[in-house]
Amino acid sequence: MAAAALLAPLAGGSAPAFAAAAEEKAAAEAAAAADDPCQGQCSDILPAGQNGHATLAAILLHKTIGTRPKHSADQLAPYDNLLHDYSGLTEEQLSDYFNDASFGVAEDQVESVKSPRSDVTITRDKATGTPHIKGTTREGTEFGAGYAAGQDRLWLMDILRHVGRGELSSFAGGAEGNRSLEQSLWAVAPYTEKDLEQQVERIRDSGERGAQAYEDIQNYVSGINEFIDDTVGALNYPGEYVLTGHGSKIADFKITDVVAIASVIGSIFGNGGGGEVGNALAELAFKSQYGKAEGEKAYAAWRAQNDTEATTTVQGKEFPYAESPRDPKGVATPEAGSVTAFDHSQNETGTGGKKSTGKRKSEGVLPADLITSKKGMSNALMVSGKHTASGNPIAVYGPQTGYYSPQIMMVQELDGPGLRSRGASFPGLSFYVELGRGLDYSWSATSASQDITDTFAVELCEESGEEPTTNSRSYMLRGKCTPFETLTKHNEWKPTLADSTEAGSYDLVSLRSAYGLVSHTGTVKGKPVAFTALRSTYHHDADSVIGFQKFNDPSAITSARSFQEAAQDIGYTFNWFYADAEHTAYYNSGTNPVRSPGTDPDKPILAEPGNEWKDWDPTLNTSAVTPPEEHPHSVDQGYYVNWNNKQAKRFSAGWGNGSVHRGDLLDKRVSALVEKGGVTRTDLVKAMEEAAVADLRAEKVLPELLDVIGSGEITDPQQAAAVEKLRTWEKSGSLRREAAKDDGEYEHAEAIRTLDAWWPLLVEGEFKPVLGEELYKSLTGLAPVNESPSGGQNGGGEGGGGVGASQPHKGSALQHGWWSFVEKDLRAVQGEDVASPLDRPYCGKGSLAECRKMLLSTLSEAVATPAEETYPGDKECDAGDQVCADSIVHRAMGGITAPRIAWQNRPTYQQVVEFPSRRAGR
The missing domain is CATH 1.10.1400 (Penicillin amidase (Acylase) alpha subunit, N-terminal domain)
Incomplete structure (x- = not known):
C-alpha cells in the first residue's frame, strides 16, 4: 500500500476509516501468513532449467536449428545476469534474478494441470514449469512426485540407476567415460541385488517412520512407472532411448533402484575420509627426504589436521574428532614400492580393452570423474535476526553440485498429508525435498566430508595353508582364514547412434571383506596384505531417508532444535543450515564411528580385534557412533558461513584446509556486513556474488x-x-x-x-x-x-x-x-x-x-x-x-x-x- 494512501485518513478522513484500513491490512497480512508465512520473501533458482525431457524430434531439431524444449534453459539468463548486475542490486530487483518460491500457483500463472490419478494434481507454473504436487492423500502425493520426476528427468533417473548397479556401459554404450564411471562406483559401492533388497527391508522394519518411508517410496516408484506407460503409449518418450538403441523399451523402476541411485549420490556428495594409503606413502616420502623424526614432524605440519588459523563455521567452541593420537597403535605402514592399486576392470575385449582398435577416447553420458574427482560442493551464508534490518534471519545458500543439462537436481513442491515443502531433490530420490523450504522454515546443506572411512590392512592367507602372496584371495578375520567375497558384474555393449565405439565387454570386479572393499595390495613388515576401505555408511546408503522425511513434515520441524534432531538421522556427511522467522541453526551430520582408542584414522590400521571400531558388527557393518553433542552444532550464532571449510576447532580437516580457504571469501564479506548491521537479503546476495567472482x-x-x-x-x-x-x-x-x-x-x-x-x-x-x-x-x-x-x-x-x-x-x-x-x-x-x-x-x-x-x-x-x-x-x-x-x-x-x-x-x-x-x- 502506498504511503500516501496510508496518510490520507489522517489528513482529511475519519479515525474509524483509518482504523478500518489498518484492520483490513492486518487481516490481509494474517491471511497471507496463514497460507505462506514467507509472504513472498522466499526465492530460488535452478540453472539451466526445470525441464529435462526431450523427444527424438526435439533432440534432432536442437542439433540442427538450435531450438530447445520449453523450460530447459530459461533459468540460465537470470542466473548469469546477476553476475553482471549485482553491484547495483536493490530489494525490488531480486525477482529479476530469482524465482518466487512461494507455495502454490496463482490462477493466472498456471501453465498446465495434470491428474495422473484422482487423489493428486500436478500444476505447473508458467514462469519455470516447476511441478506443484498437491494430493488429497499421502499416497497420491508421492505417486504424483514420481510421475512428475518421470516427466522431468526419466532419462537421467535411468542413467543413475544403471550407474548404481554397475551397468552403465551395457545400458548407454561402451564409451570410455561410461566405463570409467561405473568402475569408480564399483570401487566404493558395489552391491548385489540381495544387498539392495536388505537395505529396503531395513528401512521398512525400522519403526513407524521407516514403514512410512517404505510406503512413500513404493508409491513414488508407481508414479514413475505410470509415467513410463503414459509416455510410451503416447510415443512421447525421451529420444535418448532411441539414440542408445532401446527404442520404446523402458524397464519399469523398482524400489531397489532408489537404493542404487542413493548409493551414487551418497558416494559423490555425502562421503568422507579414505585415502590413508596415500597418506602413509607421503609420510614415507617425508622420512626418506628428512629422516624419521624430522620426516614425521614435517608430515604432521603439512597434513595440518587442525590448523589454528583456519576459518571455522562454528565459532569459539571445540569439537574433537578423528585427530591423530601422539603415539598411535596398530599403524600398518606399507613398505615402499610394494603398493599396487586393485584393478576393478578385468577380461576386457573391444573398445578400450586389451584388444582396443585405438579409436579416439570417447565421453560417456555422465562425467567420468563424477565420483572420483575431489569435491568442493555448496556454500551457505546465514545471518541471525539481531544483525538484519528486519529482525528476521536471512539465508542465501545452496548446493554446488555442478553444471549439467539437464541439471542433476530438480525442483518441486509437495503438498499433502504430512508433507509441505518446496525445493530441490536428486532425480530418483524426489519422494522428499532434500534441500529447500518447509511451511515456515528453510534449510540447505554443504558437503562436510569428515572422516567416516578407515583403511584397514588385512593379512592375506591361503586356505590350503600355502604361503600367501599379494595375489591371494583370502584374508585373516578374527583368527580364521576367510575368502574374500568376489562381486562381479559382466557388461556387454554394442555400437549406438550416440556412441561410435565398437562392440565389447568386460567384467567389473570388486573384492569385499568384512573390513571393507579392497583398494590396494602391498606388504607390511614383509607380510602380504590387502588394504581395505571400510565406510560407515556402506550397506546403509538409504538409511538417511528418515531425516529427509522429517525435513518435509511440518509437524516434525517446529524449531531450530527439532531440525537439528532430524539431521541426526542423516548418515551422510553434510553441514546443515536452518532458518525460520526467529532462529538460525547449524548441525554437522554423519555416521561418525567410535574408533578404538589409540588408532590413527589418518593411516592404515592393522585389521585386528583390538583395533576395530567400538561395538563393530562385521555382518551388518554397524558400530557405536559419536553422540550428537560431539558433532559440530550451533543455534543463533551471529552469522554462519561455509564453503566446505573446517567445521570447528579440533574437528579434523582434509588436506589443504588452513590459513587460506575459499570460505574466507565469504567470511570476510559477511562479517563486515554483520559489523555494520542492518543486513538485508540484497546485501547477502551481493556478498555471495562478489565472492563468486573473487x-x-x-x-x-x-x-x-x-x-x-x-x-x-x-x-x-x-x-x-x-x-x-x-x-x-x-x-x-x-x-x-x-x-x-x-x-x-x-x-x-x-x-x-x-x-x-x-x-x-x-x-x-x-x-x-x-x-x-x-x-x-x-x-x-x-x-x-x-x-x-x-x-x-x-x-x-x-x-x-x-x-x-x-x-x-x-x-x-x-x-x-x-x-x-x-x-x-x-x-x-x-x-x-x-x-x-x-x-x-x-x-x-x-x-x-x-x-x-x-x-x-x-x-x-x-x-x-x-x-x-x-x-x-x-x-x-x-x-x-x-x-x-x-x-x-x-x-x-x-x-x-x-x-x-x-x-x-x-x-x-x-x-x-x-x-x-x-x-x-x-
Missing part, C-alpha cells in the same frame, strides 16, 4: 607475494610493470569479471593472465628444491597445487593437479590448492609469526633475498608465457581466449545442451530466504 589467490596470497618482491628495488621494467598490474588488480578487489556483459575481456585481464601462468611456476620454485622430486610429486597427488577457474593451469607435473583439479569449464574452483602452504611459508620467510606453521621455511631455503629472486624469475617466465599456452583451446574456446577458458559449460547428460555462461563460483540451486512470520500457533 580470485582467492589474488585476494589472500598475492599481497604476501608482492610484499616479498617489494622488499627490494625492481630494476627490470617488465617485472615492474607486471607487479604494478598485479597490485592494481588486488587493490581493486581481485575479481575475475568483465566490465559489462559480453565484453569478451576481463577488467585487469593481463594481471589475471599473469597470475594464472605464475601460480604453478612459483609453487614449484618455492617448494620443490627443498622437498625434492619424489616428495613433491607425492604431495601434489594428495593436495592439488591449483584449482583455477579455467582448469588449464594445474601445475605440479604429472598428476600435480590432483584428480579433477584441471577439469575445464566446471564453475566450482579455488577450493583445492596450495594457498595456505604458500601464504604461511612467505610469512615465515619474512620473519612473521605464523601459527600452525610448516616444518621449516621453504622459499629460497629460508633466505628472503633468494625467495624474492625466485619469485621475480618465475614472474618473468609467467609474463613471457603466451596466452595460448595459459589457456589452451578446446572444443568450446579458441586458444588464448581467457574469458571463454573460464566460462561454464553445462555438461550434456542427454540430447539437449545449454549455452555457455560466464564464470561464477556459485551454487547450482540457490535459495534466498527471509521469513517475516511463523505459522499460526507456533
Whole structure:
C-alpha cells in the first residue's frame, strides 16, 4: 500500500476509516501468513532449467536449428545476469534474478494441470514449469512426485540407476567415460541385488517412520512407472532411448533402484575420509627426504589436521574428532614400492580393452570423474535476526553440485498429508525435498566430508595353508582364514547412434571383506596384505531417508532444535543450515564411528580385534557412533558461513584446509556486513556474488607475494610493470569479471593472465628444491597445487593437479590448492609469526633475498608465457581466449545442451530466504 494512501485518513478522513484500513491490512497480512508465512520473501533458482525431457524430434531439431524444449534453459539468463548486475542490486530487483518460491500457483500463472490419478494434481507454473504436487492423500502425493520426476528427468533417473548397479556401459554404450564411471562406483559401492533388497527391508522394519518411508517410496516408484506407460503409449518418450538403441523399451523402476541411485549420490556428495594409503606413502616420502623424526614432524605440519588459523563455521567452541593420537597403535605402514592399486576392470575385449582398435577416447553420458574427482560442493551464508534490518534471519545458500543439462537436481513442491515443502531433490530420490523450504522454515546443506572411512590392512592367507602372496584371495578375520567375497558384474555393449565405439565387454570386479572393499595390495613388515576401505555408511546408503522425511513434515520441524534432531538421522556427511522467522541453526551430520582408542584414522590400521571400531558388527557393518553433542552444532550464532571449510576447532580437516580457504571469501564479506548491521537479503546476495567472482589467490596470497618482491628495488621494467598490474588488480578487489556483459575481456585481464601462468611456476620454485622430486610429486597427488577457474593451469607435473583439479569449464574452483602452504611459508620467510606453521621455511631455503629472486624469475617466465599456452583451446574456446577458458559449460547428460555462461563460483540451486512470520500457533 502506498504511503500516501496510508496518510490520507489522517489528513482529511475519519479515525474509524483509518482504523478500518489498518484492520483490513492486518487481516490481509494474517491471511497471507496463514497460507505462506514467507509472504513472498522466499526465492530460488535452478540453472539451466526445470525441464529435462526431450523427444527424438526435439533432440534432432536442437542439433540442427538450435531450438530447445520449453523450460530447459530459461533459468540460465537470470542466473548469469546477476553476475553482471549485482553491484547495483536493490530489494525490488531480486525477482529479476530469482524465482518466487512461494507455495502454490496463482490462477493466472498456471501453465498446465495434470491428474495422473484422482487423489493428486500436478500444476505447473508458467514462469519455470516447476511441478506443484498437491494430493488429497499421502499416497497420491508421492505417486504424483514420481510421475512428475518421470516427466522431468526419466532419462537421467535411468542413467543413475544403471550407474548404481554397475551397468552403465551395457545400458548407454561402451564409451570410455561410461566405463570409467561405473568402475569408480564399483570401487566404493558395489552391491548385489540381495544387498539392495536388505537395505529396503531395513528401512521398512525400522519403526513407524521407516514403514512410512517404505510406503512413500513404493508409491513414488508407481508414479514413475505410470509415467513410463503414459509416455510410451503416447510415443512421447525421451529420444535418448532411441539414440542408445532401446527404442520404446523402458524397464519399469523398482524400489531397489532408489537404493542404487542413493548409493551414487551418497558416494559423490555425502562421503568422507579414505585415502590413508596415500597418506602413509607421503609420510614415507617425508622420512626418506628428512629422516624419521624430522620426516614425521614435517608430515604432521603439512597434513595440518587442525590448523589454528583456519576459518571455522562454528565459532569459539571445540569439537574433537578423528585427530591423530601422539603415539598411535596398530599403524600398518606399507613398505615402499610394494603398493599396487586393485584393478576393478578385468577380461576386457573391444573398445578400450586389451584388444582396443585405438579409436579416439570417447565421453560417456555422465562425467567420468563424477565420483572420483575431489569435491568442493555448496556454500551457505546465514545471518541471525539481531544483525538484519528486519529482525528476521536471512539465508542465501545452496548446493554446488555442478553444471549439467539437464541439471542433476530438480525442483518441486509437495503438498499433502504430512508433507509441505518446496525445493530441490536428486532425480530418483524426489519422494522428499532434500534441500529447500518447509511451511515456515528453510534449510540447505554443504558437503562436510569428515572422516567416516578407515583403511584397514588385512593379512592375506591361503586356505590350503600355502604361503600367501599379494595375489591371494583370502584374508585373516578374527583368527580364521576367510575368502574374500568376489562381486562381479559382466557388461556387454554394442555400437549406438550416440556412441561410435565398437562392440565389447568386460567384467567389473570388486573384492569385499568384512573390513571393507579392497583398494590396494602391498606388504607390511614383509607380510602380504590387502588394504581395505571400510565406510560407515556402506550397506546403509538409504538409511538417511528418515531425516529427509522429517525435513518435509511440518509437524516434525517446529524449531531450530527439532531440525537439528532430524539431521541426526542423516548418515551422510553434510553441514546443515536452518532458518525460520526467529532462529538460525547449524548441525554437522554423519555416521561418525567410535574408533578404538589409540588408532590413527589418518593411516592404515592393522585389521585386528583390538583395533576395530567400538561395538563393530562385521555382518551388518554397524558400530557405536559419536553422540550428537560431539558433532559440530550451533543455534543463533551471529552469522554462519561455509564453503566446505573446517567445521570447528579440533574437528579434523582434509588436506589443504588452513590459513587460506575459499570460505574466507565469504567470511570476510559477511562479517563486515554483520559489523555494520542492518543486513538485508540484497546485501547477502551481493556478498555471495562478489565472492563468486573473487580470485582467492589474488585476494589472500598475492599481497604476501608482492610484499616479498617489494622488499627490494625492481630494476627490470617488465617485472615492474607486471607487479604494478598485479597490485592494481588486488587493490581493486581481485575479481575475475568483465566490465559489462559480453565484453569478451576481463577488467585487469593481463594481471589475471599473469597470475594464472605464475601460480604453478612459483609453487614449484618455492617448494620443490627443498622437498625434492619424489616428495613433491607425492604431495601434489594428495593436495592439488591449483584449482583455477579455467582448469588449464594445474601445475605440479604429472598428476600435480590432483584428480579433477584441471577439469575445464566446471564453475566450482579455488577450493583445492596450495594457498595456505604458500601464504604461511612467505610469512615465515619474512620473519612473521605464523601459527600452525610448516616444518621449516621453504622459499629460497629460508633466505628472503633468494625467495624474492625466485619469485621475480618465475614472474618473468609467467609474463613471457603466451596466452595460448595459459589457456589452451578446446572444443568450446579458441586458444588464448581467457574469458571463454573460464566460462561454464553445462555438461550434456542427454540430447539437449545449454549455452555457455560466464564464470561464477556459485551454487547450482540457490535459495534466498527471509521469513517475516511463523505459522499460526507456533
